[in-house]
Amino acid sequence: MAVLFIAVSTVSVKTILSGLKPLIIIIVLTGLLNMFYTSGTVLVEFWIIKITREGIINAAYMVSRIIMLITATFMLTYTTSPLSLTDGLERLLSFLKRFKVPIHELSMMMSIALRFIPTLIEETGKIMNAQNARGADFDTGGLVKKAKAMIPLLVPLFISAFKRADELAVAMESRCYHGGEGRTRMRVLRMRAADWVVIALSIMLCVASWLLRGVTL
Amino acid sequence: MSVPILKTEGLTHVYSQGTPFETTAVENVDFQAERGEYLAVIGHTGSGKSTFIQHLNGLIRPTSGRVLFDGEDISKSKEKLRNIRFKVGMVFQYPEYQLFEETVYKDIAYGPGNMKLSKSEIDERVREAAAFTGLSEDLFEKSPFELSGGQKRRVAIAGIMAMRPEVLILDEPTAGLDPVGREDILANIRKYHDSMGSTIIMVSHSMEEVAKNAQRLVVMSGGHIVMDGSPAQVFEHGRELTEMGLDIPIAAQIAMKLRDMGLSVDKSVFTVKQLADSLVRMGRKDCD
Numbered sequence A: 001m002a003v004l005f006i007a008v009s010t011v012s013v014k015t016i017l018s019g020l021k022p023l024i025i026i027i028v029l030t031g032l033l034n035m036f037y038t039s040g041t042v043l044v045e046f047w048i049i050k051i052t053r054e055g056i057i058n059a060a061y062m063v064s065r066i067i068m069l070i071t072a073t074f075m076l077t078y079t080t081s082p083l084s085l086t087d088g089l090e091r092l093l094s095f096l097k098r099f100k101v102p103i104h105e106l107s108m109m110m111s112i113a114l115r116f117i118p119t120l121i122e123e124t125g126k127i128m129n130a131q132n133a134r135g136a137d138f139d140t141g142g143l144v145k146k147a148k149a150m151i152p153l154l155v156p157l158f159i160s161a162f163k164r165a166d167e168l169a170v171a172m173e174s175r176c177y178h179g180g181e182g183r184t185r186m187r188v189l190r191m192r193a194a195d196w197v198v199i200a201l202s203i204m205l206c207v208a209s210w211l212l213r214g215v216t217l
Numbered sequence B: 001m002s003v004p005i006l007k008t009e010g011l012t013h014v015y016s017q018g019t020p021f022e023t024t025a026v027e028n029v030d031f032q033a034e035r036g037e038y039l040a041v042i043g044h045t046g047s048g049k050s051t052f053i054q055h056l057n058g059l060i061r062p063t064s065g066r067v068l069f070d071g072e073d074i075s076k077s078k079e080k081l082r083n084i085r086f087k088v089g090m091v092f093q094y095p096e097y098q099l100f101e102e103t104v105y106k107d108i109a110y111g112p113g114n115m116k117l118s119k120s121e122i123d124e125r126v127r128e129a130a131a132f133t134g135l136s137e138d139l140f141e142k143s144p145f146e147l148s149g150g151q152k153r154r155v156a157i158a159g160i161m162a163m164r165p166e167v168l169i170l171d172e173p174t175a176g177l178d179p180v181g182r183e184d185i186l187a188n189i190r191k192y193h194d195s196m197g198s199t200i201i202m203v204s205h206s207m208e209e210v211a212k213n214a215q216r217l218v219v220m221s222g223g224h225i226v227m228d229g230s231p232a233q234v235f236e237h238g239r240e241l242t243e244m245g246l247d248i249p250i251a252a253q254i255a256m257k258l259r260d261m262g263l264s265v266d267k268s269v270f271t272v273k274q275l276a277d278s279l280v281r282m283g284r285k286d287c288d
């Protein structure tokens, strides 16, 4: 099933495998532990190691679960930019507008927050350097001392974040932004064949696992 | 000659090594600064100036090569590195974002406070630094965030001067200021240089500025030092500088044009006064 998903997306198998690479140790470890520590009918016995039938099945389950979990999240983030993700979320939740929930504003906040994460990280580095040059010491001493040492970092960071927010608000207003009412989109989200296939496959997967829930090998 | 106060040997810095974003910002730079010198580092955007100077007080570690202060490797121990930070003061580009204290006084005192000096010593240094940067003492109890941009810049520079660094490094200290503000800050730096006898290393984009202030110019391009000498020596290579995307002082430009027209204007002309003198001399010769 996962294979089919991958086929529909245009992400190459190689990129996905490289995404799994950092987690290979966890996957192997989970597999081995499940294999050795499940009791049941013994298949192979060797010194202190006992491999049981149930163990192998369990291990296969766990490993495939982890791999599926990772590929699914990986595929989502790889095929969908954070921007279209928030757009999509806005569409899906737009029914809440009827209950006066400001969905457009919330999703605008989310995309702005996402956009400014790298900027804030860069800013933190700059301020840290500047305070280091004045002899600030961020990494020695006890908890209280460390917390105090953060003040010269946090104050300028907050100030510049507020200033940036102010500037952004002015910039948006001067371009006549006034909330979501009647706004058209530059990129319109449209369902394509691939999207329908993924939805169909997902539904099939859910149904299949529900039907098979009691079955054991 | 005595030991240079700062020296780099084969200094190389590569950002994001081993990733597709690998950039060699500084490559194999051998540089030295003598005690009490006023030198300027110039180069176009992205030529590696900021990266280079941040090595000089150990904020960035070299990928390869060494930085020596007074003949000693600065990254020998953590203790040593912290001490170097006080001896080599660094004023960053747009330093106003480093202000954080409630009052101007406290902010200037932050650096000296980290040096574990006595209260009276700190007080003396804060007043001295404020005097150097032309900040009046009525501002001491104000919040640094109530000040104008130019005043904030002065507070930030005073915060470094108050540590009485032996080497003062400034990364484009006049960026974003009006002409009067620029002139003031440059005069402040000159005053500090003359009365403390410290070494000044200033990064700048403005050739007029460096022509007027620096005793020596270091030109960077593509992560290398491509020229190093007195302003007169460097501005002789007007055409190469222009090709590197750098401006040259207006007087040097005029001199270059006049030479192209066949007049024998001195090659080492780079200030308006020199240009005028040179033209007057030529005029005399013609009269003879």
Ligand SMILES: Nc1ncnc2c1ncn2[C@@H]1O[C@H](COP(=O)(O)OP(=O)(O)OP(=O)(O)O)[C@@H](O)[C@H]1O
Binding pocket: B015, B016, B023, B024, B025, B043, B044, B045, B046, B047, B048, B049, B050, B051, B052
């Ligand atoms: N933190 C960083 N991570 C990755 N690359 C960087 C980083 N900082 C600078 N660079 C790269 O290193 C090179 C030199 O940058 P540097 O900031 O030293 O230039 P500069 O001469 O100070 O430029 P400017 O005059 O614009 O300040 C540039 O190509 C830049 O893209």
Ligand SMILES: [Mg+2]
Binding pocket: B049, B050, B051, B093, B171
């Ligand atoms: Mg720079």
